[in-house]
Amino acid sequence: MNDTDVNTSICPRCDAENVRVLTTSPVPGGWTMYVCVTCVYSWRSTEPASATDPLTYPAEFKINPAEIPAIPAIPAVPPRRR
Ligand SMILES: [Zn+2]
Structure with missing residues (x-):
């Protein structure tokens, strides 16, 4: 699989069209890491389709x-002490 096989415009987890490039491989063309701005899911272009493709994400x-x-936040954020 290479970068052109990955649909980078839709988040695999929440299906939002709110994806941006987070970072890229220090070796040019090695991989690209994406993050969904809506749900903060992130993935690398070289991961399997079950982690990168909205249609095959579990x-x-x-x-x-x-x-x-x-x-809810996990672990829960405790109340301020005072
Ligand atoms: Zn998302």
């Missing part, structure tokens, strides 16, 4: 962007 791990604000 359905049980998909996220609905509308539900992101209600997802």
Whole structure:
């Protein structure tokens, strides 16, 4: 697989069209790392389709962007001491 085989315009996890390049390989053309600005999922272009392709990303791990604000922080952030 090379970079041209990866759909980089849609996030594999949340299907948002809000993806940008995070970084690239120090060896030119080695790989590209992407991040979804909506759900913060990140992946490298050389990972298998199950991690990079919205159509084959495991359905049980998909996220609905509308539900992101209600997802609890883990571990929970404790209250301020004073
Ligand atoms: Zn996403």
